[in-house]
Amino acid sequence: METQGPQLIPNDKKKIHLKSNAIQQFLAFGSLIILIIFFSIASPNFFQFNNIIGILLSTSVIGILALGATFIIITSGIDLSVGTVMTLCSVMTGVFITSMGLPIIVGVLGGILTGATAGAIAGIAIAKFRIPPFIATLAMMMIAKGLALVISGAAPIYFTSYEAFTEIAMGSIIPGIEIPNAILIFFGMAVIGGIILNKTIIGRFTFAIGSNEEATRLSGVNVNKWKIIIYSIAGIFTGIGGIVMAARLNSAQPALGQGYELEAIAAVVIGGTSLSGGKGTILGTVIGALIMSVLTNGLRILSVPQEWQTVVVGAVILFAVYTDVIRNKKAN
Amino acid sequence: MAEKLLKMEGISKAFPGVQALSNVLFDLNKGEVHALLGENGAGKSTLMKILTGIYQRDSGTIIYQGNEIEIADTKEAQQLGISIIHQELNLARDLTVAQNIFIGREPKSGFRLFLNEKELNLMTQELFDRLNIRLNPGELVEDLSVAKQQMVEIAKALSFESKILIMDEPTAALTDSEIDSLFTIIRNLRSDGVGIIYISHRMEELKRIADRATVMRDGTYIGTVNMREITIDQIISMMVGRQIYQNQRPEIKNRRIEKVLEVKSLNRGSTIKDVSFDLHQGEILGFAGLMGAGRTEVARAIFGADPLESGDIYIRGKKVRVKEPLDAVNNGIGYLSEDRKQFGLMLEMDIKANIAIASMNGFVQTGWLNKLNINKQASKMVDALKIKTPSIHQLVKNLSGGNQQKVVIGKWLTRDSDILIFDEPTRGIDIGAKDEIYKLLNELAAQGKSIIMISSELPEILRMSHRVIVMCEGRITGELINDEKISQELIMTLATKRIG
Ligand SMILES: Nc1ncnc2c1ncn2[C@@H]1O[C@H](COP(=O)(O)OP(=O)(O)OP(=O)(O)O)[C@@H](O)[C@H]1O
Ligand SMILES: [Mg+2]
Numbered sequence A: 001m002e003t004q005g006p007q008l009i010p011n012d013k014k015k016i017h018l019k020s021n022a023i024q025q026f027l028a029f030g031s032l033i034i035l036i037i038f039f040s041i042a043s044p045n046f047f048q049f050n051n052i053i054g055i056l057l058s059t060s061v062i063g064i065l066a067l068g069a070t071f072i073i074i075t076s077g078i079d080l081s082v083g084t085v086m087t088l089c090s091v092m093t094g095v096f097i098t099s100m101g102l103p104i105i106v107g108v109l110g111g112i113l114t115g116a117t118a119g120a121i122a123g124i125a126i127a128k129f130r131i132p133p134f135i136a137t138l139a140m141m142m143i144a145k146g147l148a149l150v151i152s153g154a155a156p157i158y159f160t161s162y163e164a165f166t167e168i169a170m171g172s173i174i175p176g177i178e179i180p181n182a183i184l185i186f187f188g189m190a191v192i193g194g195i196i197l198n199k200t201i202i203g204r205f206t207f208a209i210g211s212n213e214e215a216t217r218l219s220g221v222n223v224n225k226w227k228i229i230i231y232s233i234a235g236i237f238t239g240i241g242g243i244v245m246a247a248r249l250n251s252a253q254p255a256l257g258q259g260y261e262l263e264a265i266a267a268v269v270i271g272g273t274s275l276s277g278g279k280g281t282i283l284g285t286v287i288g289a290l291i292m293s294v295l296t297n298g299l300r301i302l303s304v305p306q307e308w309q310t311v312v313v314g315a316v317i318l319f320a321v322y323t324d325v326i327r328n329k330k331a332n
Numbered sequence B: 001m002a003e004k005l006l007k008m009e010g011i012s013k014a015f016p017g018v019q020a021l022s023n024v025l026f027d028l029n030k031g032e033v034h035a036l037l038g039e040n041g042a043g044k045s046t047l048m049k050i051l052t053g054i055y056q057r058d059s060g061t062i063i064y065q066g067n068e069i070e071i072a073d074t075k076e077a078q079q080l081g082i083s084i085i086h087q088e089l090n091l092a093r094d095l096t097v098a099q100n101i102f103i104g105r106e107p108k109s110g111f112r113l114f115l116n117e118k119e120l121n122l123m124t125q126e127l128f129d130r131l132n133i134r135l136n137p138g139e140l141v142e143d144l145s146v147a148k149q150q151m152v153e154i155a156k157a158l159s160f161e162s163k164i165l166i167m168d169e170p171t172a173a174l175t176d177s178e179i180d181s182l183f184t185i186i187r188n189l190r191s192d193g194v195g196i197i198y199i200s201h202r203m204e205e206l207k208r209i210a211d212r213a214t215v216m217r218d219g220t221y222i223g224t225v226n227m228r229e230i231t232i233d234q235i236i237s238m239m240v241g242r243q244i245y246q247n248q249r250p251e252i253k254n255r256r257i258e259k260v261l262e263v264k265s266l267n268r269g270s271t272i273k274d275v276s277f278d279l280h281q282g283e284i285l286g287f288a289g290l291m292g293a294g295r296t297e298v299a300r301a302i303f304g305a306d307p308l309e310s311g312d313i314y315i316r317g318k319k320v321r322v323k324e325p326l327d328a329v330n331n332g333i334g335y336l337s338e339d340r341k342q343f344g345l346m347l348e349m350d351i352k353a354n355i356a357i358a359s360m361n362g363f364v365q366t367g368w369l370n371k372l373n374i375n376k377q378a379s380k381m382v383d384a385l386k387i388k389t390p391s392i393h394q395l396v397k398n399l400s401g402g403n404q405q406k407v408v409i410g411k412w413l414t415r416d417s418d419i420l421i422f423d424e425p426t427r428g429i430d431i432g433a434k435d436e437i438y439k440l441l442n443e444l445a446a447q448g449k450s451i452i453m454i455s456s457e458l459p460e461i462l463r464m465s466h467r468v469i470v471m472c473e474g475r476i477t478g479e480l481i482n483d484e485k486i487s488q489e490l491i492m493t494l495a496t497k498r499i500g
Helices: A020-042 A049-074 A082-099 A104-127 A133-152 A163-170 A181-199 A201-211 A213-218 A223-249 A260-270 A282-301 A306-331 B044-051 B074-080 B097-101 B117-131 B146-158 B176-191 B203-209 B232-240 B295-302 B325-330 B340-344 B351-363 B371-384 B401-415 B431-446 B458-464 B488-495
Strands: B004-015 B018-029 B033-037 B059-064 B082-085 B108-110 B164-168 B195-199 B212-217 B220-226 B259-268 B272-280 B284-289 B310-315 B318-320 B333-336 B419-423 B450-454 B467-472 B475-481
Touching: A020 A282, A020 A306, A049 A082, A049 A181, A049 A201, A049 A223, A049 A260, A049 A282, A082 A104, A082 A133, A082 A223, A082 A260, A104 A133, A104 A163, A104 A223, A163 A181, A163 A223, A181 A201, A181 A223, A181 A282, A201 A213, A201 A223, A213 A223, A260 A282, A260 A306, A282 A306, B004 B044, B018 B033, B018 B044, B018 B195, B018 B212, B033 B044, B033 B203, B033 B232, B044 B082, B044 B164, B044 B195, B074 B082, B082 B146, B097 B117, B097 B146, B117 B146, B146 B164, B146 B176, B176 B195, B176 B203, B203 B232, B212 B232, B220 B232, B232 B431, B259 B295, B272 B284, B272 B295, B272 B450, B272 B475, B284 B295, B284 B431, B284 B458, B284 B488, B295 B333, B295 B419, B295 B450, B325 B333, B333 B401, B340 B401, B351 B371, B351 B401, B371 B401, B401 B431, B431 B450, B431 B458, B450 B458, B458 B488, B467 B488, B475 B488
Parallel strands: B018 B220, B033 B195, B033 B212, B082 B164, B164 B195, B284 B450, B284 B467, B333 B419, B419 B450
Antiparallel strands: B004 B018, B004 B059, B212 B220, B259 B272, B259 B310, B310 B318, B467 B475
16 A cells, blocks of 8 residues: 655654634534523523623623734734723724714724724834733733823713714614624624634734744744734724724723723633634634623623622633643644 | 856854854855755854845855845845755644745735635645645644655745755655655756755765765865765765764673663554563663654653553563653653754753753752752763853753754753663764764763663664664564664564554
């Protein structure tokens, strides 16, 4: 059976193996289904249309932030600034629309641009000035937090006289079915994120940089440029998250936001994206974000005190990452 | 008269504490294979990194196709038609074969943004067909063996259709038949007029493939010779500038045959199948076989790096449980991995830290690290092993490949392990250093240490081992005393003896 003569194929053992991403996604998806079944049995109030919509609505902001964070984490970076940058974006939108009287669409674009700019600055600090992502985005987190407070005068900005703005999140563009736009925006962004990550050159370099930055650089790829682009894209997601947040609350709350970055990271990690980079999916992140909000919602319906909800979510993160570790070990 | 493709003149380059290159000369013709030779740390890789824009030279000129040029970065080198296969593997493990080969040059289908994966795989398949490489473009690189990964690197470099192709030890991880195919490819490129710079420590390859050779020593230019007009021995003495130690087949008589290590019926999936053997005191036990025969797996299992399914390990007659490397180290076993970068060294730390790491307890006094002793031990090892470095404070990542290997050896010598497992101890090591390592192994054995030496180079096995164990597909297919009856052919037959 052995072929002879020169041929460039070393004879090593064939490995039967499933795509590891697929397994993790299956695991995460399975857990989500099990959670849903469990809570549906435990409480008749869980599997109700309104409650499901509530869950999706509460997933939307964290979910959008987590989509952006997925890109960063696949490059083996981290972004601690998404929570407060999101707030800064809401505040800027508030200023554009209410104080400056700009049209809503301009205010929205301005908010998104704020996110992109913050992302680009973090990206430049990381790529050009070689500041580790943890530190660069920690600094960005504090800068954004401070700026949001300064610009808003530490007071909420209300959009009460701009009803159309609230519609962005709470209205429903599909006639007949009461699905708030925030949810549609989340899923829409997920689709866009998935396309960018899997079908475009940006996604390819996201994986390549996370997998082996040096090899990518030696292949003649301008790694710095692409890192800045990737952080900017994540910033755009953050900006959109900020708009949805403001529209949902009908106000920009300058003191809110800190802590969201960790929940976003948690969603990404539960969804099977590896913090060491090179591996991850958008679908995983969507499922991860859903697991977190199903869990919180279900526990609340079962009247588990809020403090304990947090403990459970923490345990779930440990468990999720542990299955990931086991899986990686098996694969090797 | 051959057409000049490249001329590098007066090239110098200093790193902090090291003059890596001084006033080096190198030239390359169209359609020739020009070997670049020298001991570990001679500066070969550094010179090539200057040519490919990774490092910037301190002085000197580069004339390429008649014009003086500056090469600012890798991209520029690629555009000029200069590509390189690096000494270290440089692949993105989470991407597929095709994605790695065309990274940065992906075919796009819209707005220069969307990828055309189908076209990508097609391009890769065409490339493979042309080069007679049998790999699946869609396979993930992390699922490939080291040899296949090396093939991907080679294919990637060839895909640039370069005028100059640099190969920095391309054959270090390849088996003989793979090397044959690589040489076929090289000969084809040569007749297409490509200039090839070929770096290798495998002297036996040179006569087969190289037209000319340039020899470097300690960062200086020694000379350029026509391969047809010179013997390998002459080249070696140019490289090392001294006579090198040659030893005969080891003495078999008068050895105590006290069993130090007994391994009984080891099993681990499809990689280790019913492996049993003994290791005697003061013995060098060679493990021969093709790549993937399971030799490394056996070594890792004995060292506790991978879990076993079944089997027992006895050390000096006492059964031991080796569940993790710590157990093995405590039982006096040291392991030099074949992949020193990944498993043997802390690249970002200095020489002294690497030498001390396995023996920290010995350097602690009342809770404090005795830095003085660490420094002393490190200096001792640097001298004893002739590690080429400005000081013991040098980061290991800045050492040349061969010197890194010596640091790993120094680590286990410091630990004073009784049983040493050397996995490909001379891979990527120059001929002078190779001999020093052979000498060292013999000395260690003479001192009563017991050594398992895994090697894919048969001459090395025959030269060093008292006994030879041959493996094939996870099984031991032969155990031989290294006497007059043994031969390379016999070992090869056993190494390809497939059972079931
Ligand atoms: N980035 C660096 N920083 C400091 N010193 C370096 C660096 N790169 C190489 N050197 C030093 O320069 C010298 C030449 O190293 P180089 O890697 O070019 O050797 P080489 O001839 O390729 O050896 P080998 O055969 O072992 O690969 C060595 O002394 C090495 O320690
Ligand atoms: Mg080198």
